[in-house]
Amino acid sequence: MKYDHILVRYGELTLKTKNRKMFVNAIRKTMIRALEGLDVRVRANRDRAYIELFEADPYEVMERLRHVTGILSVSPVVKMDRTEEAMKETALKFAADFKPGSSFKIEVKRADKAFHLKTFDIQDMLGGLLLKNTEDIRVDVREPDYKVMVEVRLDAIYMYHDVISCVGGLPAGTGGRALLMLSGGIDSPVAGFEIMKKGVELEAIHFHSPPYTSMQATDKVKQLIDIMSERTGVDIRLHIIPFTELQTTLYDKIPDNISMTSTRRVMLRLTEKLAEKIDAQAVVNGENLGQVASQTLTSMHAINAVTSFPVLRPLLTLEKNDIVKKAKEYDTYETSIMPFEDCCTIFKPKAPKTRPALDKVLKFESNVDFDPMIDRALENIEIYEPNAKEDSDTFDSLL
Amino acid sequence: MIYMDNAAATRPFEEALETFEQVNRNYYYNTASIHPEGRRTGQLLEASRKQVLELLGLGGHGCVFTSGATESNNIAIQGVLKNKKQFGSTVLVSEIEHPSVINVIEEMKNEGFDVKYIGTKENGQIDLEDLGEKLDNDVVFVTVMAVNNITGVIQPVSEIAKILKNYPKVHFHVDATQAMGKVDMDLGGADTLSLSAHKFHGLKGAGALIVKREGIVRPVMYGGGHESGIRSGTVNLGAVAAMAKAMRIATENREENYRRVARYNERVRDAVSALPSVHVQPGGVPHILNLSFEGAMGEVVVNALGARGIMVSTTSACASKLAVLNETLVAMDNTEAIVKGSIRISFSSFTTDEEADILIEALKGVHKEIGGVLK
Numbered sequence: 079m080k081y082d083h084i085l086v087r088y089g090e091l092t093l094k095t096k097n098r099k100m101f102v103n104a105i106r107k108t109m110i111r112a113l114e115g116l117d118v119r120v121r122a123n124r125d126r127a128y129i130e131l132f133e134a135d136p137y138e139v140m141e142r143l144r145h146v147t148g149i150l151s152v153s154p155v156v157k158m159d160r161t162e163e164a165m166k167e168t169a170l171k172f173a174a175d176f177k178p179g180s181s182f183k184i185e186v187k188r189a190d191k192a193f194h195l196k197t198f199d200i201q202d203m204l205g206g207l208l209l210k211n212t213e214d215i216r217v218d219v220r221e222p223d224y225k226v227m228v229e230v231r232l233d234a235i236y237m238y239h240d241v242i243s244c245v246g247g248l249p250a251g252t253g254g255r256a257l258l259m260l261s262g263g264i265d266s267p268v269a270g271f272e273i274m275k276k277g278v279e280l281e282a283i284h285f286h287s288p289p290y291t292s293m294q295a296t297d298k299v300k301q302l303i304d305i306m307s308e309r310t311g312v313d314i315r316l317h318i319i320p321f322t323e324l325q326t327t328l329y330d331k332i333p334d335n336i337s338m339t340s341t342r343r344v345m346l347r348l349t350e351k352l353a354e355k356i357d358a359q360a361v362v363n364g365e366n367l368g369q370v371a372s373q374t375l376t377s378m379h380a381i382n383a384v385t386s387f388p389v390l391r392p393l394l395t396l397e398k399n400d401i402v403k404k405a406k407e408y409d410t411y412e413t414s415i416m417p418f419e420d421c422c423t424i425f426k427p428k429a430p431k432t433r434p435a436l437d438k439v440l441k442f443e444s445n446v447d448f449d450p451m452i453d454r455a456l457e458n459i460e461i462y463e464p465n466a467k468e469d470s471d472t473f474d475s476l477l
Numbered sequence: 478m479i480y481m482d483n484a485a486a487t488r489p490f491e492e493a494l495e496t497f498e499q500v501n502r503n504y505y506y507n508t509a510s511i512h513p514e515g516r517r518t519g520q521l522l523e524a525s526r527k528q529v530l531e532l533l534g535l536g537g538h539g540c541v542f543t544s545g546a547t548e549s550n551n552i553a554i555q556g557v558l559k560n561k562k563q564f565g566s567t568v569l570v571s572e573i574e575h576p577s578v579i580n581v582i583e584e585m586k587n588e589g590f591d592v593k594y595i596g597t598k599e600n601g602q603i604d605l606e607d608l609g610e611k612l613d614n615d616v617v618f619v620t621v622m623a624v625n626n627i628t629g630v631i632q633p634v635s636e637i638a639k640i641l642k643n644y645p646k647v648h649f650h651v652d653a654t655q656a657m658g659k660v661d662m663d664l665g666g667a668d669t670l671s672l673s674a675h676k677f678h679g680l681k682g683a684g685a686l687i688v689k690r691e692g693i694v695r696p697v698m699y700g701g702g703h704e705s706g707i708r709s710g711t712v713n714l715g716a717v718a719a720m721a722k723a724m725r726i727a728t729e730n731r732e733e734n735y736r737r738v739a740r741y742n743e744r745v746r747d748a749v750s751a752l753p754s755v756h757v758q759p760g761g762v763p764h765i766l767n768l769s770f771e772g773a774m775g776e777v778v779v780n781a782l783g784a785r786g787i788m789v790s791t792t793s794a795c796a797s798k799l800a801v802l803n804e805t806l807v808a809m810d811n812t813e814a815i816v817k818g819s820i821r822i823s824f825s826s827f828t829t830d831e832e833a834d835i836l837i838e839a840l841k842g843v844h845k846e847i848g849g850v851l852k
Binding site for chain 2: 292293294297473476477
C-alpha cells in the first residue's frame with residue numbers, strides 16, 4: 079500500500095478549547111523538529127494534523143512521532159478525491175494486502191454531513207466490492223482483522239486501517255519549564271519523559287566530579303539527553319556541574335553516616351539556583367519512595383528542606399519493574415545500565431542513615447561555608463546541546 | 478589470472494583495506510583502555526558493532542567479534558551446550574555442514590551428547606520432514622547453515638525456526654558465512670549466527686557471532702573480558718572496522734550484484750549442460766556453481782583450468798587437499814563419479830562479463846582436452 083499522508087490525532091489538548099491555538103502551534107513546532115531531515119510537510123489543523131509524505135517512509139515518520147507529547151495516535155492514510163471511483167480503487171488496494179482467510183469491516187465517518195452517500199451506502203458499496211474482488215476474505219463487524227476507516231471530510235476522503243497509539247499528554251512547552259536532575263541511572267530519564275508528557279519543557283542538570291568520576295559517565299548522560307531529545311522532538315539542554323570541590327569537602331568535613339544527606343542537600347541547593355537562573359518553576363528527579371536510603375520519607379524531608387521549589391517526583395510510587403519497563407519503552411534502558419562510576423557511587427558512605435536527623439545535619443553543615451563553592455561550580459558549568467555533532471561522527475569515513 | 482574461488486576467500490574491497498590501515502595507524506589503542514584515545518577507540522568498536530547489527534536488520538541482538546566463523550561456530554556450539562546439559566543431550570546437525578561445525582559437534586560426543594544427522598534432499602536442502610521426526614524432548618541444539626558452501630543451496634532457515642518454536646529449549650544455530658552479502662535472508666529466527674569477513678570482501682581474521690540475547694552463550698576461552706567476556710583477547714579493531722565497512726558496501730550493492738552474478742551463473746550453466754558427461758548440481762545463491770566432469774577427477778579439471786588462467790577449487794578449499802568424498806554431494810545422493818569429478822566455481826561482485834565468457838570457453842576447451850577419460 080502506498081500511503082501519502084500520516085493522520086495525527088491530538089491528545090488532551092482537544093479538551094483545552096481556550097488555548098487551543100497555542101497548543102496547536104506548540105505541537106506543530108515539535109512535530110517539525112521531530113521530522114527534521116525527512117521529505118514531509120506538516121499541516122496542523124485545530125482538531126488534527128496531516129503529515130504529507132513526499133519521499134519519506136511512513137513508518138519512519140510514525141516511529142519519530144511515537145514519543146512526541148500531545149499526540150494520541152497516528153494512522154498512515156490515503157487521501158483521495160470525493161468520488162465513488164476513487165474510493166473503490168483505494169479500497170481494493172487495501173484489500174490486496176489482507177492476509178488470506180482474514181475478516182474486515184468498513185467503517186465510515188462523515189464529517190461532511192451533506193455528502194451525497196450515506197454511511198450505509200458507502201459500507202454497502204465498498205464491502206460488496208471487496209467481497210466480490212478479493213479471494214478468501216469475509217466480513218466480521220464485531221472483531222474484524224482489518225477495520226477499514228473511510229473518513230468523508232469537506233476537502234477530501236481519507237482511508238486507513240491502522241491506528242498506532244502514541245504517548246498522549248500535552249504538547250511540549252505548554253506546561254512551563256522544569257529542571258531535571260539527571261544522574262545517568264535508570265530512573266531519572268524516565269522521570270523526565272513522564273513530566274514532559276504534561277507539556278513541561280525540560281533542561282537537565284548533571285553533577286560530575288573528575289577525576290573521581292569518569293568521562294564515560296558524563297558521555298553516558300549526554301547520550302541519554304540525545305535519546306530523550308530525539309524521542310520527544312524537543313531539545314533538552316544539559317548543564318554539567320563541576321562538583322569535585324564540593325564532593326571532596328563534604329567527604330572531608332561531614333561525618334560518613336550523614337554525608338549522603340548533606341551531599342543531596344548541596345546538590346539540591348545548586349539545582350535550585352540554576353532553576354532560578356533558567357526561569358524554571360520546578361525541579362524534577364527520579365526518586366522513588368523507599369528505594370534507597372536517600373529516598374525514605376525522612377531523608378526526602380531532610381533533603382527537601384533546603385529548597386522552596388516544588389520537587390516533582392513522577393516515579394514516587396511506581397514499582398521498580400514498571401520503571402524498567404518504561405525505560406525500555408523510551409529506549410534509555412540500555413544506555414542507563416552501562417556500568418560507569420557516577421557521583422552517587424563513588425563517595426558512597428558505608429552505612430548511610432535511613433532516618434537522618436535534620437538538626438544533626440544542620441549542625442555539621444554549619445561548620446562549612448558551601449556558598450562560595452556553589453557559586454564557583456555555577457560559574458563553571460559546561461553546557462551540552464543535544465545531538466551536538468561530536469567527533470564520533472568522523473567514524474563515517476571509516477565505516 | 479581470473480579468480481573464481483570466492484567461496485574460499487574474496488578479494489578485499491579497497492575501502493576495507495583503507496579502513497584497516499587507517500584504524501591501525503590512528504586507533505591502535507586497546508579498545509578497553511579508559512584514557513581518552515582508548516575511549517575513542519572503544520567508541521569506534523561500538524559504532525562498528527552497531528553498524529553490523531543494523532545491516533543485518535537485527536538491531537536488538539548482541540554481536541561478539543571473533544576471528545572468523547570457525548571461532549564463532551566453536552563458541553556457539555561449545556558455549557551453548559555448556560548451559561544445556563541439564564535440559565537434554567541430543568544435538569541435531571545437518572549432514573552438509575562445514576567442518577567447523579561438524580568436527581565441533583563430533584567432539585561434543587565426548588561430553589556426553591548424542592549427535593543425530595538431519596537428512597538432505599536431492600535438491601541440496603535439508604529434509605524438514607526428517608528434522609520433524611528427529612525432534613523430541615531431549616533435543617537441545619539444532620544447527621543448520623544458511624547457504625551451503627559447496628553448492629550454494631539456500632537452506633530453509635526461517636521454516637526451521639518456525640518448526641523449532643514448538644521446542645522452546647532448543648537453541649538454533651545458523652552458520653551464515655556464505656549468505657552474508659550475497660542474499661537477503663530472514664535470519665531473525667536463529668539464536669546465534671556466524672559470519673566471516675573474508676567471505677564478503679573484508680579481511681581474514683575477523684568475524685562475528687550474533688546472539689539473540691546476551692547470556693545464552695558461555696565463553697570457551699577465558700581472559701581479560703573483552704567482548705562481554707564471551708571472547709577475551711584484545712579486539713582486532715582494524716579488521717573489525719574493515720568488516721563493518723565491507724558489509725556495508727556488500728549489502729548496499731547486494732541486489733544489483735545478485736542479478737549480475739545470476740546472469741553469469743545461468744550462462745555457464747546453459748553452456749556446460751549441453752556437453753556430454755557434465756553434471757551440474759542444483760544451485761541457490763548464484764555466486765556458487767558446482768559441476769562435475771564425470772569420469773575425470775575434480776583435481777584434474779582444476780589443474781586444467783589453472784593452466785588456462787582460471788582459479789577454481791574442488792569442493793571447498795578446506796577439503797581440497799583431503800582425500801575423502803565430499804559429504805554434501807554424497808548426502809545429495811550423487812554417484813561416486815559425480816562427487817569425484819566435481820569442481821566449485823564461485824563468483825564475486827568483482828567478476829565481469831568478460832571473465833564469464835573466458836570461463837565458458839575454458840570449460841569447453843578442458844572438456845575437449847580430457848574428453849577421452851569422460852564417461
